[in-house]
Amino acid sequence: MAITSANQLELLQTAEAVAREKMIDPGLVVEAMEESLARAAKSRYGAEMDIRVSIDRKTGKATFTRVRTVVEDEELENYQSEFTVEQAKQYMADPQVGDTFVEEVPPVEMGRIAAQSAKQVILQKVREAERDRQFEEFKDRAGTIINGVVKREEYGNVIVDVGAGEAMLRRNEKIGRESYRPNDRVRCYIKDVRREVRGPQIFLSRTAPEFMAELFKMEVPEIYDGIIEIKAVARDPGSRAKIAVISYDGSIDPVGACVGMRGSRVQAVVNELQGEKIDIIPWNEDQPTFLVNALQPAEVSKVVLDEEAGKIEVVVPEEQLSLAIGRRGQNVRLASQLTALDIDIMTEAEESARRQKEFEARTKLFMDSLDLDEFFAQLLVSEGFTNLEEVAYVEIDELLVIDGVDEGTAEELQTRAREYLEAQAKAALDNARALGVEESLIEFEGLTPQMIEALAKDDVKTLEDFATCADWELAGGWTSVDGERVKDDGILEPFDVSLEEAQDMVMTARVLLGWVDPAELEAAAEEDGAEDDTDENTDTEAGA
Incomplete structure (x- = not known):
């Protein structure tokens, strides 16, 4: 079949039909036809030739051209698609390197194999265009x-x-x-x-928490309009879910708006989620208050928050324990997901026993280290003293408020506490030296003798060893494994070293060793500060 014998408009009609069927741009189909015809022409004239085909978008006429490029003499490789400046002078007036010479060639006769190849090219191009359209539509x-x-x-x-x-x-x-x-x-x-x-x-x-949030957005106009915001969602798909909401209009109750008249709105979501029970909870910036809401319907007696560890202790009455935990731990698990906190639930009796144990341990500490009788040690604990450092270095007036303690007794208490701490520090330092700790680490500012001893026991014995430590190795932290929060113990965690303090000490060690340029640190700090200011300004503008 010769391309010239076909109806020239047939190409355009075919392109229009394919484009309409696949919902893609007709121009892409025409480009695919041009490429397929060019490939067929190359099989006729030679694969090394640069044959191009152009189809007129109005008449459907296909024009076959051969393109040759002018190159430097030493760069001439393909004699069919390239020629030198001297060779080009036969065809061009003033050829320059990079110029192209285009000449029209006769249309090719498309045999069965060429036609099949052309068809495959067109189908492939159409398929790619269809995929691109789908991706652009759904991304x-x-x-x-x-x-x-x-x-x-x-x-x-x-x-x-x-x-x-x-x-x-x-x-x-x-x-x-x-x-x-x-x-x-x-x-x-x-x-x-x-x-x-x-x-x-x-x-x-259908199990993603966002699915539930989007369903509520469809059912509750106030959420769609931004008057009510969904702050957090936690789901046990098909069984139970908790959703935290807040209203930015004081006259609108966020929980009531999500429930709807006679529960119509929440019921529509429940029906879509195969009967999944949904607890709608008012969100609160105060984490303990929010947690109390999240543990509904259980009643909470007391909440103790450890912000640094991301952990929270909840005390409930004995009869409320099973309700707070829920079937197979479901209630407390969902509350934990909702608040992003690790929740430890205990009864009032368990908490009382734990407090009593702590009281006895502190009492024994003061009795043994300060050579006090049990009654006097208990007085110290009752006044809120938890360790020897507080007794040794607190303002003397805070000791004088204890019944039966005069100025002389207070001074004696502080002297005993300081002597005991100094003896402990000396023993720790001697032990660290015996373990092989170098003076460079002992003299490093910010590390106590007990810290140095703990580092030595973990085989950190030089300033170089210390400088290679990660902050979490020193301060500890939390990681998620299979959805569960797992504790990573830090070498200096028993000494209440925070992650920020650990970062500062490690960077200081690296500066002292010459591993880090202080000027670069200052520049990075200034850049971070500038970024924070930009973020704050952006937030302010967005809020405005």
């Missing part, structure tokens, strides 16, 4: 809800027709034991959209 829809129709199920994964393509609802993203049949309608959350070799992959979810 900005990640994080939204979509309705689709179930097409089939493969190994527990549900393939959903979402109109302009297919999406996958994986088995672990389904609620409980949900099962679907072909042509069932399903509502899902678009969790992720990825561009892959086989085409855009759209991953759906």
